[in-house]
Amino acid sequence: MLEHIIKAYNEAVFETDSEAAFAVVDTALAQGISAEDIVFKVVIPAVEEMMSRITKDPDTNLAQHFMTAQIAASVTEKMLEKFQRPPEIIGRVVMGTASGDLHSLGKRIVMGCLKALMVEVSDLGVNVPAERFVDAAVAADAQVIAISAMMVHTATGPKGASRVRELLRERGLEERIRLVVGGAPYRFDGELYKSVGADAWAADGVSAGRVIVDLIREVKP
Numbered sequence: 001m002l003e004h005i006i007k008a009y010n011e012a013v014f015e016t017d018s019e020a021a022f023a024v025v026d027t028a029l030a031q032g033i034s035a036e037d038i039v040f041k042v043v044i045p046a047v048e049e050m051m052s053r054i055t056k057d058p059d060t061n062l063a064q065h066f067m068t069a070q071i072a073a074s075v076t077e078k079m080l081e082k083f084q085r086p087p088e089i090i091g092r093v094v095m096g097t098a099s100g101d102l103h104s105l106g107k108r109i110v111m112g113c114l115k116a117l118m119v120e121v122s123d124l125g126v127n128v129p130a131e132r133f134v135d136a137a138v139a140a141d142a143q144v145i146a147i148s149a150m151m152v153h154t155a156t157g158p159k160g161a162s163r164v165r166e167l168l169r170e171r172g173l174e175e176r177i178r179l180v181v182g183g184a185p186y187r188f189d190g191e192l193y194k195s196v197g198a199d200a201w202a203a204d205g206v207s208a209g210r211v212i213v214d215l216i217r218e219v220k221p
């Protein structure tokens with residue numbers, strides 16, 4: 001049953017047909033497939049498949065890139081509302097995209113994964129100044145600041161994670177708040193996270209969830 005849903009969803013996404021994609025999702029829900037399975041077994045693999053096709057195919061244009069991301073983001077948002085609410089929150093995270101960066105899909109997927117893992121996550125949105133990450137983490141009593149950056153300059157530039165690290169140090173918060181990063185530049189260079197002062201990184205939403213849960217456990221009393 002799931003194989004059929006995956007195939008139909010992939011076809012809809014490939015055609016950038018948002019109505020068809022939502023129809024497939026509605027059918028899956030009606031058949032009793034959980035929102036979590038739709039996100040983790042259908043939507044995320046489909047995005048990854050599409051992104052690898054888009055990257056390899058020089059004829060794909062920006063509109064196709066955008067539509068692919070929009071469909072996945074909309075479906076994920078809809079499914080997140082249906083995720084089983086966990087009985088007990090294991091920790092808190094504030095998450096946003098780095099200053100200057102408007103790519104939101106990866107962030108949304110990571111947030112979905114965190115929610116499924118019983119982590120409370122505040123969405124600071126896109127283009128988030130470094131100070132705001134730190135202020136929001138303190139206000140929310142969060143254990144982790146998570147920064148998504150999809151472009152080289154937003155991942156490595158002075159207004160992003162490296163500035164957040166400086167602020168954590170200046171304000172004496174390093175013992176109680178961990179910093180985690182993710183996004184395409186970190187996937188290209190698995191050591192890059194160290195040079196921006198992050199404690200960890202992860203290549204995808206599923207491993208991001210695991211890494212962040214570990215960081216919460218490191219600092220949570």
Ligand code: B12
Binds near residue numbers: 110
């Ligand atoms: C979709 C897309 C867009 C969409 C974004 C729509 C949206 N709402 O998000 C639009 C069309 C708006 C866009 C705009 C631009 N884009 Co663009 N975009 C892409 C594209 C094709 C896919 C990005 C994406 O959504 N990937 C899918 C998600 C699921 O993957 P992900 O973000 O990597 O997230 C996963 C992991 O990285 C990880 N993760 C992500 N965040 C985090 C955070 C933490 C804490 C952790 C642990 C893990 C984690 O988990 C996620 C889920 O598995 C990439 C190319 C690519 N192949 O990556 C280019 C790309 C990122 N874009 C690029 C560029 C240049 C731009 C523009 C400057 C284009 C322009 N000239 O206007 C603008 C920039 C706007 C801005 N200021 O941000 C370049 C960046 C190049 C570089 N080296 O810096 C890329 C690489 C394309 C390219 N090959 O040139 N883009």
